[in-house]
Amino acid sequence: xxxxxxxxxxxxxxxxxxxxxxxxxxxxxxxxxxxxxxxxxxxxxxxxxxxxxxxxxxxxxxxxxxxxxxxxxxxxxxxxxxxxxxxxxxxxxxxxxxxxxxxxxxxxxxxxxxxxxxxxxxxxxxxxxxxxxxxxxxxxxxxxxxxxxxxxxxxxxxxxxxxxxxxxxxxxxxxxxxxxxxxxxxxx
Amino acid sequence: xxxxxxxxxxxxxxxxxxxxxxxxxxxxxxxxxxxxxxxxxxxxxxxxxxxxxxxxxxxxxxxxxxxxxxxxxxxxxxxxxxxxxxxxxxxxxxxxxxxxxxxxxxxxxxxxxxxxxxxxxxxxxxxxxxxxxxxxxxxxxxxxxxxxxxxxxxxxxxxxxxxxxxxxxxxxxxxxxxxxxxxxxxxxxxxxxxxxxxxxxxxxxxxxxxxxxxxxxxxxxxxxxxxxxxxxxxxxxxxxxxxxxxxxxxxxxxxxxxxxxxxxxxxxxxxxxxxxxxxxxxxxxxxxxxxxxxxxxxxxxxxxxxxxxxxxxxxxxxxxxxxxxxxxxxxxxxxxxxxxxxxxxxxxxxxxxxxxxxxxxxxxxxxxxxxxxxxxxxxxxxxxxxxxxxxxxxxxxxxxxxxxxxxxxxxxxxxxxxxxxxxxxxxxxxxxxxxxxxxxxxxxxxxxxxxxxxxxxxxxxxxxxxxxxxxxxxxxxxxxxxxxxxxxxxxxxxxxxxxxxxxxxxxxxxxxxxxxxxxxxxxxxxxxxxxxxxxxxxxxxxxxxxxxxxxxxxxxxxxxxxxxxxxxxxxxxxxxxxxxxxxxxxxxxxxxxxxxxxxxxxxxxxxxxxxxxxxxxxxxxxxxxxxxxxxxxxxxxxxxxxxxxxxxxxxxxxxxxx
Numbered sequence: 001x002x003x004x005x006x007x008x009x010x011x012x013x014x015x016x017x018x019x020x021x022x023x024x025x026x027x028x029x030x031x032x033x034x035x036x037x038x039x040x041x042x043x044x045x046x047x048x049x050x051x052x053x054x055x056x057x058x059x060x061x062x063x064x065x066x067x068x069x070x071x072x073x074x075x076x077x078x079x080x081x082x083x084x085x086x087x088x089x090x091x092x093x094x095x096x097x098x099x100x101x102x103x104x105x106x107x108x109x110x111x112x113x114x115x116x117x118x119x120x121x122x123x124x125x126x127x128x129x130x131x132x133x134x135x136x137x138x139x140x141x142x143x144x145x146x147x148x149x150x151x152x153x154x155x156x157x158x159x160x161x162x163x164x165x166x167x168x169x170x171x172x173x174x175x176x177x178x179x180x181x182x183x184x185x186x187x188x
Numbered sequence: 189x190x191x192x193x194x195x196x197x198x199x200x201x202x203x204x205x206x207x208x209x210x211x212x213x214x215x216x217x218x219x220x221x222x223x224x225x226x227x228x229x230x231x232x233x234x235x236x237x238x239x240x241x242x243x244x245x246x247x248x249x250x251x252x253x254x255x256x257x258x259x260x261x262x263x264x265x266x267x268x269x270x271x272x273x274x275x276x277x278x279x280x281x282x283x284x285x286x287x288x289x290x291x292x293x294x295x296x297x298x299x300x301x302x303x304x305x306x307x308x309x310x311x312x313x314x315x316x317x318x319x320x321x322x323x324x325x326x327x328x329x330x331x332x333x334x335x336x337x338x339x340x341x342x343x344x345x346x347x348x349x350x351x352x353x354x355x356x357x358x359x360x361x362x363x364x365x366x367x368x369x370x371x372x373x374x375x376x377x378x379x380x381x382x383x384x385x386x387x388x389x390x391x392x393x394x395x396x397x398x399x400x401x402x403x404x405x406x407x408x409x410x411x412x413x414x415x416x417x418x419x420x421x422x423x424x425x426x427x428x429x430x431x432x433x434x435x436x437x438x439x440x441x442x443x444x445x446x447x448x449x450x451x452x453x454x455x456x457x458x459x460x461x462x463x464x465x466x467x468x469x470x471x472x473x474x475x476x477x478x479x480x481x482x483x484x485x486x487x488x489x490x491x492x493x494x495x496x497x498x499x500x501x502x503x504x505x506x507x508x509x510x511x512x513x514x515x516x517x518x519x520x521x522x523x524x525x526x527x528x529x530x531x532x533x534x535x536x537x538x539x540x541x542x543x544x545x546x547x548x549x550x551x552x553x554x555x556x557x558x559x560x561x562x563x564x565x566x567x568x569x570x571x572x573x574x575x576x577x578x579x580x581x582x583x584x585x586x587x588x589x590x591x592x593x594x595x596x597x598x599x600x601x602x603x604x605x606x607x608x609x610x611x612x613x614x615x616x617x618x619x620x621x622x623x624x625x626x627x628x629x630x631x632x633x634x635x636x637x638x639x640x641x642x643x644x645x646x647x648x649x650x651x652x653x654x655x656x657x658x659x660x661x662x663x664x665x666x667x668x669x670x671x672x673x674x675x676x677x678x679x680x681x682x683x684x685x686x687x688x689x690x691x692x693x694x695x696x697x698x699x700x701x702x703x704x705x706x707x708x709x710x711x712x713x714x715x716x717x718x719x720x721x722x723x724x725x726x727x728x729x730x731x732x733x734x735x736x737x738x739x740x741x742x743x744x745x746x747x748x749x750x751x752x753x754x755x756x757x758x759x760x761x762x763x764x765x766x767x768x769x770x771x772x773x774x775x776x777x778x779x780x781x782x783x784x785x786x787x788x789x790x791x792x793x794x795x796x797x798x799x800x801x802x803x804x805x806x807x808x809x810x811x812x813x814x815x816x817x818x819x820x821x822x823x824x825x826x827x828x829x830x831x832x833x834x835x836x837x838x839x840x841x842x843x844x845x846x
Contacts, residue, residue, distance in 0.1 A: 043303065052511050068507065068812045070500030100504035101552040102511040115302025175301070 017163060018097050019131035020156065022046060022108045023088030026081040026124035026142070042121055043079045043113040046090045047177040048072050052102040054188045060092060061177055071098035072106070081121075093131060094156070096163050105157040107168075107184050109177050110142065112149040118142045118171075126153050128165060138167050150174045152184055190297075190305040193336035199307045201325065201332040204263040206306070207299045208274060208323065210256040213292040214285055216276050217345075217368050218248050218256040221352055223271035225327075229352045232360050239367030246272065252279045252368045260325065262332050270327040273337075273352070276311075277319035277345045280365045288314035288340060296322050298334055309336040318344040369794060473567035475574035484576055484598050488618055491571065491579070494564055495605070495615045496811055501560040502609050503812045508553035516546040557609060565613050572616075575601075578664040579616055582656070582823045582830070590663065590833045592840040596621055597664050602657065602799060605807065605816040617807075617818065619797075621664075622739055626763055626773030628796035629654045630804075632780055647778075649801035651684035653820040654743055654776045656830070660821075661741060662693050663833050667844040671736065673712070674698035674743045675705050677750025681776075685745075687830050691838040695740075705750045709758040712742060712771055716762060719769040739770040747777040748785070756785065763795045 024046040047061035050072065058067045062077035071094065078089040094106060110126050118124060124142035129135065138154060148171035156165045172183040191199045210218055219237035221229045229235065236243045241250045245264030249256050260272065276294055278285060285291045288311075297308045311322055317340030324335045341347040345364060349357035478493055480486035519542035523535050573584070578597035580586045581604075600621050604614040631650035633643060658672050674685060676698040688694055699708045722731050731737075748756065763773050775796060782789055798806065805817040823830045 053515060055511075057507060057511060066500075066811070068500065069504030070496065070811075071504070098501075098504070100508045101556055102508040102549055113303060115304070 017130060017132070018095070020094050020096065020137070020165075021088075021129045021131045022048065022092045022094070022126065022153070023129060024090045024110055024124075024126045025088050027122040041080045041114065042116050043077075044081060044090070044121070044124065045077065045111045045113050045176065046074070046092055046126070047109045047111065048074075048092045048094070049107045049109070049177055049184065050099075050103045051105040051107065051188060053104065054185070056181070057103065059177060069098065069100050071095045071100070081124075088127075096156070105155050105188055107155045107187070108153040109172075109180050109184070110151045110153055111174060111176055111180070113175055115149060115175070117147045117149055118151070119146060126151070128154060137165060140167075140169055146171060148173060150180055150183075152180060152187060155187065191307040193307050193309040193334075195336050195338045198333045198335040201262070201298070201306060201334055203300050203306075204261060204332070205301050206260045206262070206325075207301065208256075208258040208260060209297045209299060210258070210276065210294060210322070212254055212276070212294040215252040215254055215279060216256075216291075216294070217252045217279055217364065218258060219275050219277070219364065220246055220248055220258065220260075221273045221275065221349070221354075222246070222265070222269045223273065223352070224268050225270040227271055227352075229349075229354050232354070232356055235349075235354070235360060237360075237364045237367070239363050245269075250367070262325070272325040273321055274323040274325075275319065275321050275345075275348060277348070277364075279368050280318075280344070287316045287318055287342075288320060289316060294320070294322065298323070307334055307336075309338070311338045311340075313338075314340050316342045318342065319348040321348060366794075473563070473570050475570045482598075484579075487571065487575060487579060488599050490567075491616050491618055494567055494571070495809065497560070498564055498607065498610060498613065498615060499809045499811050499814055501557060501564075502607050502814060505553050505557040505609060508556075509550055512546045512549040512553070515549075516542050519545070561609075561611060561613060568613060568615075575616070578621075578660070579618060581616075581821055582827065587829045587833060590836060592836055593664060593666055595666060596669065600660065600664060601821055602627075602797075603818055603820045605818060607814055607816060614819070622770060623767065623772045625767055626775070626796045627654075627657065628775045628777065628793060628798045629657075630778070630798055630800050631776055632778035643778075646801060647776075648684055650776050651681050651745060652822060653799065653801045654745075654774055655684060655687055656820065656822050658688060658741060658743060658774065659693075659830055659834055662837050665739070667837070667840040669738050670741065671695040671738045672741045672743065673708050674745070675708055675750070676745045677701060677705055678746055681745040687834060691831070691834045693834050693838050693841065698745075702750045702752065702755075705755050706752075708742070709755050709762070712740060712762055712766075713758045715740070716765050716769050716771050720765065723769070739772065740766075741772045741774055743774045743776065745776045747775055748782045756789070760789075760792050763792050 024044060026042065026044050045062055047059060048067075049056050050058040050060075050067060058069075058072075060067050060072045060074050062074065065074040065076065066072070073093045073095075075088075075091045075093070081089050092108065099106070108126075108128075112118070112121070121142060125139060126142060127139040128137045130137055140151070140153060142151060150172040152168050152170045152172055154165055154167045154169070156163050158164075168187050170183065170187060172180050174180045174183075177184075191197075193199060210216075217238060219235065220243075221236075222234040222243065223229050233240075234243075236246045236248045238248070238250045238252070241248050244266060245261045247259045249258075258274065262272075265272070274296070278288065278291075288294070293314070294311045295308065296311070298306045300306060309323060311320060314320060320340040321337045324337050325332055326335065341351070343350075345361035346358045349361055354360060476483050476486040476490060478486045478489035480489050520539060523538045523542070526535075526538075528534060572581070573586075575584065575586065576597065577584075577586050577590055577593075578599065579601045581601070598621065599618040600623075602617045602619055605617045606612075606614050629650045631643075631647045633646060662670055662672060672688065672693065673695050674681075674688070676682065676685065677700060679698075679700050681698070682689075685698060689697065699705055718731060718735075742762065744759070747759075751759070759773070762771055766772060773796065779789075779793060799820060800806070800818060801820060803817050803819045805815040807816045807818050808814065809816060
């Protein structure tokens with residue numbers, strides 16, 4: 001999907017989406033030269049910020065793996081990437097039915113904690129998956145993504161009785177989600 | 189280029205803003221002291237530690253953790269500061285490692301803000317030390333350098349801080365440990381793992397025990413002020429990995445070759461499955477549909493799952509209501525400050541709209557909560573009757589079919605937990621056996637939420653609670669594996685203790701008078717010494733023949749009546765060292781009675797799990813830290829179940845002794 005495109009998370013058969021997963025996978029960029037095996041470790045972090053009326057009320061990231069209400073869960077910090085072998089190295093699971101009623105938007109972000117830009121990261125992607133059937137709803141390729149250390153990926157927001165997803169894909173710079181707050185607010 | 193430092197080596201620091209990453213593989217305390225050009229630390233306000241985590245230019249974590257990220261901004265330090273000393277210490281809580289020699293070598297990395305490592309240092313060769321000066325950042329001719337120190341202290345933090353010429357070293361060390369214990373101790377217990385993810389070698393974060401896991405939006409509960417510590421004793425902090433992998437080899441201990449994933453040879457019977465749900469409706473709950481190797485384990489995990497779900501769904505409800513209220517207040521303020529609202533009815537309309545929005549959101553939140561509560565209540569309705577005796581309330585029919593068990597159950601029900609919102613829904617409070625810490629039945633008036641006017645009545649209720657718990661412990665252990673001793677120096681509890689004394693399930697009659705107290709304490713102290721020596725010497729079979737290997741429970745009524753200084757010292761020793769070797773305390777006491785001992789007894793009260801004879805909200809869950817109301821599990825009035833069960837226990841004990 002392209003930037004700014006919105007897709008409804010209503011299923012084709014009319015049932016609403018109940019669980020989505022944001023997945024993040026990458027491999028470290030190998031060194032050129034003699035010591036090719038000495039790759040630089042790259043630590044990308046996935047975060048989800050929960051907003052109520054444009055105010056952040058909770059966040060799920062490597063220091064706070066489960067939102068207080070339990071609806072958003074992070075599978076745990078991965079410091080080096082590559083273990084998923086094409087799969088997700090970090091994932092955030094959202095149980096949409098259990099999200100507290102005042103939360104109306106959830107923004108997903110990716111940060112490079114170790115400071116490398118996305119240009120140096122290999123095979124990096126982030127994606128949103130319908131957790132109930134494994135179907136991929138959206139996918140971004142981060143690798144070669146320019147001189148940025150962060151990306152505001154997408155948001156899911158309430159629409160009517162269900163949820164909608166909007167792809168954002170806005171590049172930004174910052175080490176953790178806190179640094180991204182000024183960049184997130186305009187996309188709410 | 190990363191410099192790998194060895195002890196004593198130094199390295200220049202290129203940047204002022206640094207991060208010091210510490211990983212130790214086990215929860216440890218990290219702190220830092222600031223020194224002037226002579227290295228002198230001028231006072232407690234020059235020390236960053238979990239109780240005071242932030243100083244200008246320096247921040248440490250508020251919590252003991254296996255991994256730390258200390259933030260340092262050298263430019264922001266006061267100009268008089270010429271030295272930053274980074275120190276590590278083992279928490280003094282029970283259950284953790286007692287010396288650095290028993291844990292993996294701590295690893296430190298000084299990194300720039302972009303994560304590039306400047307220098308790393310692995311502290312090797314530590315043995316009996318419990319505190320260590322890891323690194324020193326120091327100013328030399330205007331430039332900052334880092335030096336690897338690695339100086340350990342067997343005397344712990346107090347000795348380390350004394351060595352830095354801090355006059356208040358001892359109090360400060362105690363304060364730091366208190367802050368750490370507080371962060372850890374307020375939680376009920378570490379939750380069992382819900383979804384073990386064995387396939388991927390993921391980096392797991394430090395156990396999420398304390399309230400200080402969230403940084404950022406500030407919705408997480410913050411640690412309560414330290415003076416609340418005594419009021420909020422929770423169960424012992426322990427590493428959840430000890431639960432998940434009981435066979436994991438301990439560092440320094442003998443290597444265990446059993447496969448952690450293969451605990452039994454036969455596969456467990458399949459769990460009961462729920463009938464398929466009708467479309468659009470949640471599945472019917474089934475007792476024991478959680479994971480586990482036995483029905484007991486499944487029910488235990490299911491109860492913990494219900495506990496977590498109730499904690500979280502209530503957190504969702506509370507945060508939605510809080511948000512609705514703060515939004516309404518903001519909108520009402522805006523109406524007030526808008527001059528246009530003073531003329532015409534615009535203001536009223538806006539106020540009305542704000543209130544309607546509030547009511548709508550609160551209604552929605554309530555509906556979501558009610559939906560979840562109904563589901564949990566349906567689950568509780570099938571789970572409660574399915575519980576085995578050790579998990580069941582006294583009014584559960586399973587107690588009428590009681591039979592003396594052949595093996596120790598996994599956990600024990602201490603009582604019920606509920607929240608104001610949970611509306612009749614009670615979660616069984618299950619703790620793992622053997623007990624990890626002693627119990628304190630608080631007989632003081634502060635221990636009861638309502639106004640029981642009569643202190644004598646409260647004391648009796650507290651003793652009833654203790655008797656019900658002791659009876660439960662006796663009943664769920666196989667004969668000969670659990671002994672109960674009672675100290676009742678003035679004989680004041682004779683009536684309440686009758687259910688235990690009459691059938692003869694105690695190890696001996698309740699000890700009376702100072703001599704009786706001294707005798708029982710002396711024997712138990714000797715027992716702890718013996719077992720400790722045998723375990724340390726690796727000669728568990730060298731215990732004297734006829735040695736009673738049962739776990740021991742000591743019920744202390746009327747404390748500190750009949751106790752001299754020596755007896756108090758022995759009691760503290762039992763509280764500290766007992767649980768590891770199977771000697772447990774159950775104090776039935778009002779803390780005020782022992783106030784003459786001053787802060788000497790604070791560690792004793794803190795090491796015990798505080799329970800109350802009447803409902804009281806003093807226990808925190810490990811996920812969001814709600815204040816849960818504890819209610820003891822008492823025998824229904826008029827019921828003979830306790831006598832019947834204890835008669836059977838007494839018969840079994842007699843035939844076992846024969």
